[in-house]
Amino acid sequence: MLENYLPILLFIIVGLGVGVVLLAAGFILGPRKPSEEKLSPYECGFEAFEDSRMRFDVRYYLVAILFIIFDLEIAFLFPWAIVLDEIGLFGFASMGVFLAILLIGFLYEWKKGALEWE
Amino acid sequence: MAELTEFIWIMAKIVAILVPLILAVAYLTYAERRVIGAIQARNGPNRVGPMGLFQPFADVFKLLFKEVVIPSNANRFLFLIAPMLSLMPALAAWAVMPFSDGLVLSDINAGLLYILAMTSLGVYGVIIAGWASNSKYAMLGAMRSAAQIVSYEIAMGFALVGVLMAAGSMNLSGIVNAQAGPIWNWFWLPLLPLFVVYWISGVAETNRAPFDVAEGESEIVAGFHVEYSGTAFALFFLAEYANMILIAALAVIMFMGGWYSPFHGLPVLGPMFDWVPGIVWFVLKMTIFLYLYLAFRATFPRYRYDQIMRLGWKVLIPVTVVWLVVLALMILAGLGPWFN
Amino acid sequence: MIEQLIFYVFALVLLFSATMVITVRNPVHAALFLVLAFFNSAVLWVMAGAEFLGIVLVLVYVGAVMVLFLFVVMMLDLNLSQLREGFMKHFYIGVPFAVVMAVQMLLVVGSGLFAPETLPEARMPIPEDVGNTALLGSVLYTVYVYPFELAAVILLVAIIAAIMLTLRRREGTRHQDPGKQVRVRKADRLRVVNIPSARRQSEQE
Numbered sequence: 010m011l012e013n014y015l016p017i018l019l020f021i022i023v024g025l026g027v028g029v030v031l032l033a034a035g036f037i038l039g040p041r042k043p044s045e046e047k048l049s050p051y052e053c054g055f056e057a058f059e060d061s062r063m064r065f066d067v068r069y070y071l072v073a074i075l076f077i078i079f080d081l082e083i084a085f086l087f088p089w090a091i092v093l094d095e096i097g098l099f100g101f102a103s104m105g106v107f108l109a110i111l112l113i114g115f116l117y118e119w120k121k122g123a124l125e126w127e
Numbered sequence: 128m129a130e131l132t133e134f135i136w137i138m139a140k141i142v143a144i145l146v147p148l149i150l151a152v153a154y155l156t157y158a159e160r161r162v163i164g165a166i167q168a169r170n171g172p173n174r175v176g177p178m179g180l181f182q183p184f185a186d187v188f189k190l191l192f193k194e195v196v197i198p199s200n201a202n203r204f205l206f207l208i209a210p211m212l213s214l215m216p217a218l219a220a221w222a223v224m225p226f227s228d229g230l231v232l233s234d235i236n237a238g239l240l241y242i243l244a245m246t247s248l249g250v251y252g253v254i255i256a257g258w259a260s261n262s263k264y265a266m267l268g269a270m271r272s273a274a275q276i277v278s279y280e281i282a283m284g285f286a287l288v289g290v291l292m293a294a295g296s297m298n299l300s301g302i303v304n305a306q307a308g309p310i311w312n313w314f315w316l317p318l319l320p321l322f323v324v325y326w327i328s329g330v331a332e333t334n335r336a337p338f339d340v341a342e343g344e345s346e347i348v349a350g351f352h353v354e355y356s357g358t359a360f361a362l363f364f365l366a367e368y369a370n371m372i373l374i375a376a377l378a379v380i381m382f383m384g385g386w387y388s389p390f391h392g393l394p395v396l397g398p399m400f401d402w403v404p405g406i407v408w409f410v411l412k413m414t415i416f417l418y419l420y421l422a423f424r425a426t427f428p429r430y431r432y433d434q435i436m437r438l439g440w441k442v443l444i445p446v447t448v449v450w451l452v453v454l455a456l457m458i459l460a461g462l463g464p465w466f467n
Numbered sequence: 468m469i470e471q472l473i474f475y476v477f478a479l480v481l482l483f484s485a486t487m488v489i490t491v492r493n494p495v496h497a498a499l500f501l502v503l504a505f506f507n508s509a510v511l512w513v514m515a516g517a518e519f520l521g522i523v524l525v526l527v528y529v530g531a532v533m534v535l536f537l538f539v540v541m542m543l544d545l546n547l548s549q550l551r552e553g554f555m556k557h558f559y560i561g562v563p564f565a566v567v568m569a570v571q572m573l574l575v576v577g578s579g580l581f582a583p584e585t586l587p588e589a590r591m592p593i594p595e596d597v598g599n600t601a602l603l604g605s606v607l608y609t610v611y612v613y614p615f616e617l618a619a620v621i622l623l624v625a626i627i628a629a630i631m632l633t634l635r636r637r638e639g640t641r642h643q644d645p646g647k648q649v650r651v652r653k654a655d656r657l658r659v660v661n662i663p664s665a666r667r668q669s670e671q672e
Contacts, residue, residue, distance in 0.1 A: 011470070014513060016137045016233040017222045017241070018473070023141050024218035027149075028211035028362055032195075035358025039194045065542045067633045069270055072436075073535035074629040076277045078622050079444070080247075080531040083284035084523050085618070086451075087240060088604030090291035093458055100608040101455055103615065108448065110619040114626035115444070123630050124440040125433075125642060130469065205495075236598040240522045247530025251502070254534070258495065258541045270538070277534065297600060433642070 071123055082111055140232050144221055152368040153183035159421050166425040187361070195357040198261055205259035210355070210362035213252025217369035220245040224376055225300045227386045227405035238299040239287055242377065246283070246332065249370065250276045253351050256363070260354040268350025271432060272334055272341035278439035279331040285447035286325035289318050289454055290381045293465060303385030308392050313384035317457065317465050320450045322382045324443045326419075329374035331439065333367060335420060337427040338435050375416035376409075383412050474514060481507035494540045498533065505529050519600040 089096075089104050118124055157172065157179065164171035173179040197206055223238040225231040235241065250273050257269020291297060293314050294305040306313045315322045331338040341350045352363045379385060386405030390396035430438070458466045484503040491497050505528050512521035607615055 011514065011516075013233050013235045014518075015469070016141070017219070017235070018510075019134075019137055020141050020144075020222040020232065021215065021219045023138075023145065024215045025211060027145070027218065028214045031358050031362055031365075032207060032211065035191055035193075035195050035361070038191050039357050040192075041194060043196070066270075067635065069274055069538050069542070070535070071629060071633050072274045072278060073531070073538050074633075075440075075626070076281060077527070077531040077535060078626055079281040080284070080527050081622060083243075083281070083288060084527055085615075086285075086288045087291065087297070087523075088519070088600045089608055090288050091295060091297065091598075091601050092604035092608075093292055093455065094295065095605055096608050098459065101459060103608045103612045104455075105452070106616055107619040108452070110616070110623050111626075112448070114623045117627060118630060119441065121630055121634060122636070123634055124437070205499075235518070237518050237522055237600060240519070240526070240600075244522050244526040244530060247526055250530075250534055251537075254537055254541070255499075258537075266541075270542075273534070273538075277531075280530075297598075437645075 075118065075123070078111075078114070082107075137232075141222075144232060145218070148218070148221060148369065148372070149365070151372055152365055153187065155368050155372065155417065156186065156364075157183050158417070159424070162418065162421040163425045166422065190358055190361040193357040195359050196354070198354050201261045201354070202259045205255050206354075207359065209252050209256035209259055210359050210366070211252075212255060213249065213366040214362050214369070216245040216248040217366045217373060220373055223299055225303060225380070225385065226409055228300075230406065231300060234298065234300060237297050239291060239297045239302070239381075242299075243284060243287060246370075246373075247280060249332070249366075252363070252366065256355070257351040260351070262354055265351050265353050268341050268353070272351055275334070275338065275341060275432075275435055275439070276332050278436055279328040279443070282324050282439060282443035282447055283328040283332065285444065285451060286318075286321040286328065287381070289321040289447070289451055290314060292451070292454055292458055293318060299380055303380055303387070306384045307387060308384075309397075310384070310389035312465065313382065313387070314465070315382040317463065318382065318450070318454065320446050321454075322378075324447050325382070326378060326416075328439070328443060329378065330420065330423060331435065333370045333374060335367075335371065336424040337429050340429055340432050340435065371417065371420055372413070375413045375420070378416050379409060379412040385409060470514065474511065477507045477510045477514075481511070495537070498536050498540050501536070502529055502533050505533065517599065519598075519603060 085107065086104070089100065093100065160182070161171035161179070171179065172182040175181045175185045197203055220242045222233050223231065223235060223241055225234075253269050253276065254273050257265045257267075257273075260266070290302060294302040296302060296305070334341060352360060355363060384391075386409045388397075388400045388403060388405075388408050390400050457463075460466075481504055484500045484507065487500040488497050488504065491500060505524060509521040509524045509529075512518075512524060
């Protein structure tokens, strides 16, 4: 069972290697003529107006937290999906309660407007 | 010594997967331009080589010889690592794909879970590229793109859970074998809403039209990879198209019967098509989905960002959860030709 | 032999990246080293036979939790020198705590050496051919259903807490209601008015 994972590890290493080779080829083959205009950040042809850090928008934080919760829900659903035949109606009912609890949370988000405009 | 020969054998298989994949990515770019041109009643590229078939090589050479500009005040190491972080998951997921019966590099029992984990990693290249570019357009584009990818991953995950319920195994070959039979035995029929949701989420996750607002050329000027040029940009491009091919291949494996012929097991038509090898059917079905990708880009207007987020959270997730409950009841009741 | 080599390589990288997390200056670099540490842990867990948990570690921790960390760390402009200022002041309280924690961890992890009779004995042998995930599934939703539902409640609390703490309404924003937009009827938007044609008026003049 474990030896099936070795090709995956090698594949990941080869994948990273492909990236490194291509990037190195670009560096070797491409010219290197840095100039002030080329190195400044892009702003549709103008000089940059203000500082390059954007203000913290808390909606991204909320999306990320909601994503964690639902990702965990999916992680709990994976083993259940496989053994559904064996655990029968009782297993279905227990997962039903789990989904119902999280459905309450989803409804709360929806009603509060956390899923709005972003 | 036996370990060494095994190692060489594994490396040969890896090369046998990677080389056609990279060629496929290159020719997908060519096919995109020709197909979109045909939809818009014009020729695509047809100058370079016969019928323009050498166009991808010309593009690669052009990108190789361009300067890789690293903007001032950018974090050099992270700036260069981001494209590799984007490419690595797109390639690594192919290690568990079965192309035909037994034709798989690594037949692990947790194949689908591994693929979901690899697609989750795709968001890192985007975030790090945006941050390391030290440009507020790149940062804004990266944040929006990352939030979009992450929102559609939930819908995709639920659709995958539905496939798992129907197949009873996370092993990808097992999922294909659970669909053994003619076309109505495949999972697209009992799992139709999940199929549609998976496809829409796949298009949204790869940031392709009509969900490409975070990297649309007319809006945010290529978003998170605005500061990239030369081969660094080529790596992002490669990663995006490799992801497209991955989503198409997964749709075929999970919903469209993998390598099975649509007439498999039928009395008259079955033996007529049995001589066609499984991998040919697999590639044919993948081509249909790739064509869908290209046709979507040429046909639909772009969604606005808040519409994209609304679709992902308020429409796709409820549809999948409801269908999962219906599916569980179908399975427990032993319904139809799929679940007995 | 290869297994041992892989184990040592990943364990060393794990220790290195964990040390880097707490010593490096830039918080974004620290978060990225933490991602590397999680990856290496996942490989070690898969090698220990917990393939489901190893892959779920990558899926949930690296794929979700660290994305959240990176969002926050990248968007907040942390002033690191200010954060590090009080180090020497709290040194004398911090070091005894650290020593106590380290000794406790050693006693628990190394209990095989110190007090082997306190280790719980292994229960039923694990069947070889059934996968890890199926084994977990067969007990989690039946025998351990109460902790499972508790986990759901904890997730619910997390949702509610996150929304309460961070959701801010902006005044005066309007947003669309696609349901209403689709339910619009022609009579609401269109009104046909009969205006006498202009030609008749110019003929009369």
